[in-house]
Amino acid sequence: MYRPDGPIVIAAGGTGGHLFPGQALAQELRRRGRKIVLITDERVQRFDTLFPGADIFSVPSATPKDRGISGLAKAAPAILSGIAQAFGILGRVQPSAVIGFGGYPTLPPIAAAILRRIPTCVHEQNAVLGRVNRLVAPYVHAIASTFAGPKFLRPRDEDKLVLTGNPVRDAVMTYAAAPYSAPGTGRINLLVFGGSQGARVMSDIVPGALSRLPEVLRSRLDVVQQARPEDIDRVRAVYEQAGVHAELQSFFEDMPARIAAAHLVIGRSGASTVAELSVIGRPSILVPLPHSLDNDQKANAEKLQSAGAGFMIEQKNFTEDALSERLTALLNDATTLGSAAKAALAQGAPNAVRRLADLVELLGRGEFNSAKAKQLVDGSGPSGPLLFARGEC
Incomplete structure (x- = not known):
C-alpha cells in the first residue's frame, strides 16, 4: 500500500x-x-x-x-x-x-x-x-x-x-549557461579533476604535459587541479619547476564555480561531470575511466565528442606527449573552443x-x-x- x-x-x-x-x-x-x-x-x-x-x-x-x-x-x-x-x-x-x-x-x-x-x-x-x-x-x-x-x-x-x-544541483544551476569567452592573448584558465577524490592518472600525466607546452602558452596558464592528498606535493613540484601557476586541493567545495571560470576542463566522463559541463557549457578533454562497468564513461564521452562538445582521449592513449599536442592545438584555436562550449551547452538539460x-x-x-x-x-x-x-x- x-x-x-x-x-x-x-x-x-x-x-x-x-x-x-x-x-x-x-x-x-x-x-x-x-x-x-x-x-x-x-x-x-x-x-x-x-x-x-x-x-x-x-x-x-x-x-x-x-x-x-x-x-x-x-x-x-x-x-x-x-x-x-x-x-x-x-x-x-x-x-x-x-x-x-x-x-x-x-x-x-x-x-x-x-x-x-x-x-x-x-x-x-x-x-x-x-x-x-x-x-x-x-x-x-x-x-x-x-x-x-x-x-x-x-x-x-x-x-x-x-x-x-x-x-x-542548485549549486550548478547558479552557473547555468554562464557566458563563455575563449582565451585570446590573456590568461588561460585550465581546470583538471578526476572525480570526487581526484584521479591519480591526472596527477601522473597532466603536469608533465603542461611542462611540454610552448613557453608562450605555459606562461599564461592558471591551473586549478584536484589531486589526491598523497599526490599534491609531487604535482606542485612539477608545476613549480615548469613555471606554471597552479592551485591544488584534494577537494573543491565550489566546483561549479570553478567549471564556469574555466576555458577548458580536463577530467573523467562520469554522468554528473558530463551533465554539469553541459548545463554550464564548457569544452572539455575527457578521459573515460577504463574499468567502469560496461564502459559507461566511454559512452558518455563519445556522446559529447560526437556533438562537437568535447574531445575524448582513452586512458591507454593518455600520455604527456599526446595531451601536450592536443592542448597546444586547442589553446591556439579560439574558434574551436568557442564552438565546443556552444555545443556543450546545447547538450545540457x-x-x-x-x-x-x-x-x-x-x-x-x-x-x-x-x-x-x-x-x-x-x-x-x-x-x-x-x-x-x-x-x-
Missing part, C-alpha cells in the same frame, strides 16, 4: 554520480512542499548534509566482486538483508513513490518497493543502462533517462523510457530536475498512464514536455 500524499523515497548509492542527481531532485521536491526520505548504504554518514530535512535510513547492500553467479552468490546475503530492512522501512513511511538512481546500494529499496507495489521508477544517468537498472526495468513503472535509447534497454521496456535529462520531479509526482498520484504521459509529451505538463525516447527524441 502507498499514500498519494506520502513522502518521496529517494534510493541512491554512496558515490557522487548517483547522489548528486538525487540531491538535485530532493531540492526541487522540497520546493514543492514534499517530504523526502533517503535510503542508502552504510556510507550515509558522509552524505547526510546533502539532504537536509530528509529522514535518512541505511540498509545493507553489496556489489558483486566477481562476474557471474559466484559474485552474485557472495553478495546475496547482504542484498537480501537489505531488501528485508527496506521492506519494513517502506511499510512505516508509506511513500507515494520511490525513485532509484542506480548502483547496487539502490537494489534493496527498489526491490522492496516493487514487492510492496509502490509506484517506482529508476533514473539512468549514463548512456548505458546500468546493471541494477537493467535488472529491475521489467518491474518498475517508468525509466527516466539522460540519453535517448541507452544501451542495453530491452525492446519490451522502451515504452517506459522517459527522457528527462540528468538533474544537476537545465530543466531536467523539474521534468523528473513532474514524473515522480505523476507516479505518486497513480496517474502514470499513456494519456497523462501524452500530456507531458505535448508540453502541457507543469514543466514543459517530458519526452519519450521512442517518440519525439
Whole structure:
C-alpha cells in the first residue's frame, strides 16, 4: 500500500554520480512542499548534509566482486538483508513513490518497493543502462533517462523510457549557461579533476604535459587541479619547476564555480561531470575511466565528442606527449573552443530536475498512464514536455 500524499523515497548509492542527481531532485521536491526520505548504504554518514530535512535510513547492500553467479552468490546475503530492512522501512513511511538512481546500494529499496507495489521508477544517468537498472526495468513503472535509447534497454521496456535529462544541483544551476569567452592573448584558465577524490592518472600525466607546452602558452596558464592528498606535493613540484601557476586541493567545495571560470576542463566522463559541463557549457578533454562497468564513461564521452562538445582521449592513449599536442592545438584555436562550449551547452538539460520531479509526482498520484504521459509529451505538463525516447527524441 502507498499514500498519494506520502513522502518521496529517494534510493541512491554512496558515490557522487548517483547522489548528486538525487540531491538535485530532493531540492526541487522540497520546493514543492514534499517530504523526502533517503535510503542508502552504510556510507550515509558522509552524505547526510546533502539532504537536509530528509529522514535518512541505511540498509545493507553489496556489489558483486566477481562476474557471474559466484559474485552474485557472495553478495546475496547482504542484498537480501537489505531488501528485508527496506521492506519494513517502506511499510512505516508509506511513500507515494520511490525513485532509484542506480548502483547496487539502490537494489534493496527498489526491490522492496516493487514487492510492496509502490509506484517506482529508476533514473539512468549514463548512456548505458546500468546493471541494477537493467535488472529491475521489467518491474518498475517508468525509466527516466539522460540519453535517448541507452544501451542495453530491452525492446519490451522502451515504452517506459522517459527522457528527462540528468538533474544537476542548485549549486550548478547558479552557473547555468554562464557566458563563455575563449582565451585570446590573456590568461588561460585550465581546470583538471578526476572525480570526487581526484584521479591519480591526472596527477601522473597532466603536469608533465603542461611542462611540454610552448613557453608562450605555459606562461599564461592558471591551473586549478584536484589531486589526491598523497599526490599534491609531487604535482606542485612539477608545476613549480615548469613555471606554471597552479592551485591544488584534494577537494573543491565550489566546483561549479570553478567549471564556469574555466576555458577548458580536463577530467573523467562520469554522468554528473558530463551533465554539469553541459548545463554550464564548457569544452572539455575527457578521459573515460577504463574499468567502469560496461564502459559507461566511454559512452558518455563519445556522446559529447560526437556533438562537437568535447574531445575524448582513452586512458591507454593518455600520455604527456599526446595531451601536450592536443592542448597546444586547442589553446591556439579560439574558434574551436568557442564552438565546443556552444555545443556543450546545447547538450545540457537545465530543466531536467523539474521534468523528473513532474514524473515522480505523476507516479505518486497513480496517474502514470499513456494519456497523462501524452500530456507531458505535448508540453502541457507543469514543466514543459517530458519526452519519450521512442517518440519525439
